[in-house]
Amino acid sequence: MRTPIKVLIFSTIGLSLLAVLVPELQMLLALSWVGIKNYYYWQVLTYAFITPGSVSVGFFFQLGFNMYVLWMFGTSLLERTQAKLFLTLYLGAIILPGLSVLAIPNAVLAGSTTAVYAILVAWMMLNSGARLLLFFTIPFKAQWLVVGLIAFTLFVNISSHYWVGAISLTASILYSYLFTLIVWKQLGPFPILHPFERRFLSLFEKKVKQPKQRTKIFDIKSGSPVLNDDQFMDAMLEKISTRGKESLSPEEKKRMKEISERKK
Structure with missing residues (x-):
């Protein structure tokens, strides 16, 4: 496991468990309007390093799933790029969605989902045509699994009126898509979008x-x-x-x- 991945995973697991044992930490680290009004500006970054909730099956499932995705797909990304660019992608996918939800009154946000989905989108674009095993047995095109997971998560957030989750996830996906397109000059896996992507990319080329x-x-x-x-x-x-x-x-x-x- 590469060093940046180790640091991100261990810090997220450590702070998440510590916040469960000391609930006051969740108020200090989770992003909220109350915290920002009290000048807790670090919350724009720290919210992604704790997992919300108390000790439960759901808590450990969410934490475990996010860290597994970060380890598996983040390691693959690091093999193809510099650590500095990887961290720019990861931290940007925390800060930008965090700022976007502050437009919602009384917004509260915690969890590494925004950053993890950004890693998934970037990996999908850099590995166009790759296949993953659905349920560890059925080969499936990676882009459809990623798009399906994103669509399912957005559907759950919107149907439950969890607008903070829907907006933060949308901001994270758009950031990762544009970052991969502009910085790595990598077109997406869907040919129908390639003409638009090439024209858009030409605006940023020197x-x-x-x-x-x-x-x-x-x-x-x-x-x-x-x-x-x-x-x-x-x-x-x-x-x-x-x-x-x-x-x-x-x-x-x-x-x-x-x-x-x-x-x-």
Whole structure:
């Protein structure tokens, strides 16, 4: 188990058990309007490190499920990215949903569900097409299991009028989706959304700096160096890989076609 995962799991389990033994800690650590009015600003972060409720089967099931998901899918994410980015995703999925529920009067929020679901969404996007075993026996596409779990949780929250849970979960999912799309430049597992995702991603991309050109020929209108055929094809292929084929202008497509025909 990697160090960031160990720290998150052990701190969540430790604080959750301590808060059960000392109920006053739940008032200090859970996010609430009363706490914020009393300048307990740390609650925007600490609420995710305690599990609400008293000692019961439900308490241990929720704590165990969340920590299992964090261990299993969080470890997989850490193998593909830096610890700094992983912690930015995890902590951001705590703070942003916490701030979002403060729009609800007398809101109270506790539990690591928001952060855990953010990990699930990011893992789903980075492992598009992966399969998981439903009930440890039935292979199932991961994206449908994750979407189904999210839909079920939202349905339970909304049907029981638990708007704090519904809003915080929605904020967490959107944050994780946009974080994975923008930071890791990873499209989602649903092709129908890819055109929108590519256009959205192009808004955040920095212009790729062209390498220094050896040619001393410059375009009269733009003043930029004229690329030779090989340099032009390399630049266009890089553009397609990051922004999609539809990002090419008609002139660029025409020149690519002419170069391809000349090389036949």
